[in-house]
Amino acid sequence: MFEIIDLTRRLTKQTLQFPGERPGLVTVAADLGRPEARLTHVAHLDLHLGTHMDAPLHFIPGGADIASLALALRWAVVVRTREREIPPSVLPAHSLRDCAVLFDTGWAIEAESPAYFEGFPYLSPKTAAELVNRGAGLIGIDSPSADPVDSDLECPAHHALLGAGIPIVEGLCNLDRLPDGARRVWFAAFPLKLEDVEGSPVRAVALLPAPNEAQRRR
Numbered sequence: 001m002f003e004i005i006d007l008t009r010r011l012t013k014q015t016l017q018f019p020g021e022r023p024g025l026v027t028v029a030a031d032l033g034r035p036e037a038r039l040t041h042v043a044h045l046d047l048h049l050g051t052h053m054d055a056p057l058h059f060i061p062g063g064a065d066i067a068s069l070a071l072a073l074r075w076a077v078v079v080r081t082r083e084r085e086i087p088p089s090v091l092p093a094h095s096l097r098d099c100a101v102l103f104d105t106g107w108a109i110e111a112e113s114p115a116y117f118e119g120f121p122y123l124s125p126k127t128a129a130e131l132v133n134r135g136a137g138l139i140g141i142d143s144p145s146a147d148p149v150d151s152d153l154e155c156p157a158h159h160a161l162l163g164a165g166i167p168i169v170e171g172l173c174n175l176d177r178l179p180d181g182a183r184r185v186w187f188a189a190f191p192l193k194l195e196d197v198e199g200s201p202v203r204a205v206a207l208l209p210a211p212n213e214a215q216r217r218r
Contacts, residue, residue: 020117
């Protein structure tokens with residue numbers, strides 16, 4: 001048995017796309033001659049809107065697209081930090097291999113506000129390199145990006161992580177509800193199976209094992 005914690009931001013017509021200059025979701029109800037029923041909508045959606053996953057193709061030419069990424073349920077390691085440029089010193093000493101390393105930075109500003117994209121926490125290049133060296137399986141963060149806003153799109157954390165085949169989930173929420181320590185919570189984030197694109201919104205969740213199951217894993 002598991003307790004399921006939703007780590008996904010709600011998408012609305014006011015949710016802004018990076019870097020916060022305009023909304024990223026437009027929906028139109030299709031008129032199929034049944035005014036009493038909402039049979040379908042057509043949506044224009046920025047694939048990096050809200051809580052989303054970046055595939056290697058996002059920055060690596062010839063890299064895997066979002067449809068090619070394997071579905072995985074990973075043990076999570078929660079890293080709590082309030083540093084703006086997150087240093088490698090915040091990483092725990094225990095193994096990160098194949099884990100989802102989730103950075104709880106306290107970034108709780110709603111994505112309907114331009115302030116969501118201003119001064120948010122991000123990974124330092126050294127932290128990204130350390131995560132690669134220690135074999136992390138996936139990186140998650142509650143801010144809109146693993147890199148700061150950069151007009152030159154250098155994005156060193158994206159290049160390091162995606163270059164090593166490590167997906168990045170950005171725009172998480174509710175990480176403060178997860179327990180500290182290793183192997184106490186599972187993490188899953190499943191993207192849409194879209195061919196030849198570099199990202200997708202996800203429904204990200206944490207699964208907390210029942211107390212007796214958690215005890216067996218320690």
